[in-house]
Amino acid sequence: MFHVLVHMLATKATSLPLGRGHPERNHPPRAYSSFDWPGLDSYRRAPRDQGIFWGPGDIGTPQSGRYGPLHLPSPPLNTPDTLAECCALVRQTADPLEKVVIVHQTADRFLTGGETTEEGTAASFPPIGSVEEKMLASTPARLHNYPPLVSKATQVPRLDDLEGYHPSAYLLHNLAHVELNAIDLACDTIARFSPLSDVLPRLFFTDFIRVADDEARHFQWCVQRLQELGHDYGEIPQHDLLWQGCHASRSHVSQRLAVVNMAQEARGLDAGHRLVSRLCCLDDRRSAAIVARIASEEKAHVAVGIAWFVRICDAVGIAEDMYGTAFREAMDACGMLGVLRPPFNHPARQEVGLPQDWYDPALWTRRRHSTDHQDKAEHGLLREQLEKRLQVIIGTEAYMSSSNVSTGRGGSSSSLTSSGQAALVTQRTPR
Ligand SMILES: [Fe+2]
Ligand SMILES: [Fe+2]
Numbered sequence: 001m002f003h004v005l006v007h008m009l010a011t012k013a014t015s016l017p018l019g020r021g022h023p024e025r026n027h028p029p030r031a032y033s034s035f036d037w038p039g040l041d042s043y044r045r046a047p048r049d050q051g052i053f054w055g056p057g058d059i060g061t062p063q064s065g066r067y068g069p070l071h072l073p074s075p076p077l078n079t080p081d082t083l084a085e086c087c088a089l090v091r092q093t094a095d096p097l098e099k100v101v102i103v104h105q106t107a108d109r110f111l112t113g114g115e116t117t118e119e120g121t122a123a124s125f126p127p128i129g130s131v132e133e134k135m136l137a138s139t140p141a142r143l144h145n146y147p148p149l150v151s152k153a154t155q156v157p158r159l160d161d162l163e164g165y166h167p168s169a170y171l172l173h174n175l176a177h178v179e180l181n182a183i184d185l186a187c188d189t190i191a192r193f194s195p196l197s198d199v200l201p202r203l204f205f206t207d208f209i210r211v212a213d214d215e216a217r218h219f220q221w222c223v224q225r226l227q228e229l230g231h232d233y234g235e236i237p238q239h240d241l242l243w244q245g246c247h248a249s250r251s252h253v254s255q256r257l258a259v260v261n262m263a264q265e266a267r268g269l270d271a272g273h274r275l276v277s278r279l280c281c282l283d284d285r286r287s288a289a290i291v292a293r294i295a296s297e298e299k300a301h302v303a304v305g306i307a308w309f310v311r312i313c314d315a316v317g318i319a320e321d322m323y324g325t326a327f328r329e330a331m332d333a334c335g336m337l338g339v340l341r342p343p344f345n346h347p348a349r350q351e352v353g354l355p356q357d358w359y360d361p362a363l364w365t366r367r368r369h370s371t372d373h374q375d376k377a378e379h380g381l382l383r384e385q386l387e388k389r390l391q392v393i394i395g396t397e398a399y400m401s402s403s404n405v406s407t408g409r410g411g412s413s414s415s416l417t418s419s420g421q422a423a424l425v426t427q428r429t430p431r
Contacts, residue, residue: 035310035323035353037303044203048111048213052104054221059289062217070224073098082129083110083205084194087187090212094141096180096223096233100216103183107213110206128190128197128205136192136250139243140184147237156239168284169231171275175291176222176233178268179215181242182301185260186212188246193253200253200308207304214301218294225287248334254312258330261305262354263339268298269348303352324358337361 051062053070073095079086079102086106093099109126142149150156159170190208197205223233245264249255272295279288309330313323331337340359349359357363 033307033310033314033320035306035355037299037306037352039300040303040307043300043303044207044210048107048210049217052100052217052220054224054286054290057286059285061289062221062293069227070097070220072101072220074101079105080129082127082194083209084129084131084191084197086110087191087194087209087212088131088135090187091136091140091184091191094143096143096219099180099183100220103187103209103212103216107209110209111213125202128194128202130194130197131191133192136188139240139247140188143234146234149240149243150237151240151244153239153241155237157236162236165236166229166231168279168282168287169226169229170236171278172222172226172229172287172290173231173233173236174238175275175294176219176226177238178242179219179222179294180233182215182265183212183219185242185246185264186215186301188250189253189256189260192250193256196253204308207308211301211304214297218297221290221294225290228286245334245336245339248336249330252330252333254309254326255330255334257305257309257312258327259334259336259339261302262309262327263331263336263359265298265301265305266349266352266354266359267339268295269302269352270343270345272296272298272348273345299348299352302349302354306353324355327358328364 049062050064053063053065054060055063080089083106086102086109090099090102090106093102156174159165159167162170186208190205190212193200194205219233226232242260242264245259246256249259272291276288276292276295279285279291309327310323313326314320318326328337331340340361342360342362344356344360346356346360350356
């Protein structure tokens with residue numbers, strides 16, 4: 001069934017690069033949908049950002065040379081050959097600084113000279129590879145001398161509970177924890193959905209190693225500043241809420257994009273400017289500059305999620321005016337609708353292509369009160385669209401099998417697991 005699905009997707013979604021032989025596979029599709037963030041193409045085509053240290057001065061800017069008290073371990077001599085295995089290794093690495101070095105090294109290998117080459121072929125790039133789910137069964141490794149993670153945000157100590165703790169350092173410590181989680185989440189997305197690497201284009205995976213590379217820089221800036229203020233990451237107990245969202249969305253790629261990128265990452269768009277204001281009020285302009293830079297770079301991470309969510313919706317035949325419903329259903333299926341709560345930074349969300357009626361429950365409530373029957377009809381229509389799509393795919397598969405028609409994709413179907421097919425094909429099935 002897999003090769004027929006790919007054939008159908010490739011012919012339907014004309015700008016979605018799929019499969020090894022597809023001519024658009026190695027460079028980004030442009031202007032694919034009206035939901036694409038205008039900066040997405042530039043983000044994908046930009047050289048890898050080497051500014052892993054925050055430079056000197058009252059405020060400072062990112063720089064590539066080493067500066068400040070942060071000392072990185074030497075890169076491991078032997079990392080795995082494939083992107084998926086490298087990302088699994090990131091999850092298994094407990095030392096945060098060792099983790100960021102592996103991410104940078106991996107991003108360097110898989111992004112340099114890659115996606116912008118017009119005549120490049122898949123064979124000229126290191127392989128995405130695939131890892132088994134059992135390699136991702138545990139939560140990401142964490143140093144034993146760190147305080148255990150708590151399951152609720154209210155269990156994280158408040159600044160008032162930490163006598164004498166530097167107020168800026170407290171805020172930066174919380175942010176560092178978010179960034180460290182974000183590294184593991186992006187790497188988990190690559191590794192966990194690597195069995196879909198014959199359905200999803202290489203660009204999907206390189207987008208996420210670019211995101212992980214960003215998050216690693218963000219974590220380093222936070223830790224560097226923490227150390228400048230006389231503190232370090234791991235001093236304050238933190239929560240595992242972000243990981244809970246990652247775990248809840250582990251079965252379906254569209255749910256992962258909705259929960260992690262379009263909801264959790266979007267919270268960063270809401271919170272960024274507030275955090276900058278608080279640091280400015282504390283007269284810590286250097287920390288404020290770091291957080292402002294991080295907040296501006298988070299836009300791309302939300303945009304990447306939207307871009308792929310829209311492409312997958314389109315590939316399985318969901319009409320554009322139902323994408324918002326599909327997003328809410330994906331959140332609901334993971335029990336994560338509660339993440340969508342105000343205050344929202346509507347302009348920032350709108351800028352990256354996230355329509356307000358997708359995420360703002362205030363709009364859903366009004367609509368439900370006024371047109372409840374219309375909502376029910378739309379949900380029914382979605383299910384109907386999906387079922388028809390599946391029937392066509394299954395029916396075509398039966399025809400192809402009986403008539404032994406070739407799709408010209410050779411034996412590539414063997415590398416997609418049945419769970420991988422389900423993750424893409426049934427991603428619209430109501431729970
Ligand atoms: Fe980040
Ligand atoms: Fe992010």
